[in-house]
Amino acid sequence: MQLDVLTLFPEWFEWFQTQRHVRNAVQEGHSLRTFNPRDHTPLSGGQVDDTPFGGGAGMVLRVDVMDQALRGIYNQDPVDLRRERRVIALTPGGRMLDDGLVDELAAEPAITLLCGRYEGFDERIVQHFASDAISVGRFVLSGGELAAMVVMDAVLRKLPGALGHADSALEESFSQALGGDPEYPHYTRPADYRGWKVPPVLLSGHHEEIATWRRARSQERGVVGPTAHPIDPEPGDARRTGGPDPFGPMSDPAPRGSGPDPFGPMSG
Numbered sequence: 001m002q003l004d005v006l007t008l009f010p011e012w013f014e015w016f017q018t019q020r021h022v023r024n025a026v027q028e029g030h031s032l033r034t035f036n037p038r039d040h041t042p043l044s045g046g047q048v049d050d051t052p053f054g055g056g057a058g059m060v061l062r063v064d065v066m067d068q069a070l071r072g073i074y075n076q077d078p079v080d081l082r083r084e085r086r087v088i089a090l091t092p093g094g095r096m097l098d099d100g101l102v103d104e105l106a107a108e109p110a111i112t113l114l115c116g117r118y119e120g121f122d123e124r125i126v127q128h129f130a131s132d133a134i135s136v137g138r139f140v141l142s143g144g145e146l147a148a149m150v151v152m153d154a155v156l157r158k159l160p161g162a163l164g165h166a167d168s169a170l171e172e173s174f175s176q177a178l179g180g181d182p183e184y185p186h187y188t189r190p191a192d193y194r195g196w197k198v199p200p201v202l203l204s205g206h207h208e209e210i211a212t213w214r215r216a217r218s219q220e221r222g223v224v225g226p227t228a229h230p231i232d233p234e235p236g237d238a239r240r241t242g243g244p245d246p247f248g249p250m251s252d253p254a255p256r257g258s259g260p261d262p263f264g265p266m267s268g
């Protein structure tokens with residue numbers, strides 16, 4: 001896969017490119033390239049943005065600059081380019097990233113990620129140059145760089161050879177192997193710590209029983225929701241992001257961040 005990122009801050013990706021799974025993917029023949037639209041701007045002084053028509057705070061990334069940048073990189077009108085490769089505008093209001101979408105992207109031969117900054121893109125960039133508008137969550141980051149890394153990280157680890165153990169990505173939260181449910185809980189040594197004991201079945205050595213137990217825990221989490229990690233309740237403390245304990249009753253108040261989606265149902 002060819003993964004390209006258009007960003008005003010390519011140096012953000014230097015660290016990302018040193019990460020083992022990214023290096024593994026590159027060794028497997030995949031590529032990760034960054035391009036700075038500022039290097040392609042037809043405007044003087046490296047200008048890439050301008051004030052919004054209609055007034056308001058902040059600066060907006062210019063459509064002519066993004067046009068020139070995409071033409072310069074791909075030697076093609078970006079209106080045609082998006083028919084040949086996924087060109088993804090990262091934007092808070094886009095299609096929400098989930099495991100299904102990651103699978104979809106991981107099957108692509110080439111992806112281009114457009115990172116916004118400041119007030120965001122001139123809407124015509126999204127409308128005419130992008131094949132997709134993707135959001136990593138209903139919150140606002142300062143720029144598309146971290147969102148791009150989230151997308152790339154999730155996609156890269158799906159590619160054969162990226163992870164140290166090929167099996168690691170098979171039985172993970174939301175995978176087909178787990179029927180789309182969150183993963184079951186893991187434990188390691190010590191088996192008893194401060195009186196918190198590991199479930200005995202995991203120490204039994206009975207592989208079938210362990211598999212059954214794990215599948216059941218995974219399904220329980222699927223019923224409760226992806227935030228269903230059991231968190232020991234602390235009376236009066238609402239600063240918790242875990243959901244109700246699927247292993248027993250909880251006295252915790254409603255968890256934060258798990259209310260109904262104000263945008264309505266997510267796209268799949």
Ligand SMILES: C[S@@+](CC[C@H](N)C(=O)[O-])C[C@H]1O[C@@H](n2cnc3c(N)ncnc32)[C@H](O)[C@@H]1O
Nearest residue numbers: 090091092116119120135136140141143144147
């Ligand atoms: C400060 S944000 C612009 C926010 C925009 N004014 C709004 O209210 O939707 C700058 C850039 O960060 C990126 N960004 C911020 N939050 C994001 C998110 N949740 N998902 C994907 N990209 C995001 C986008 O590329 C965006 O253009």
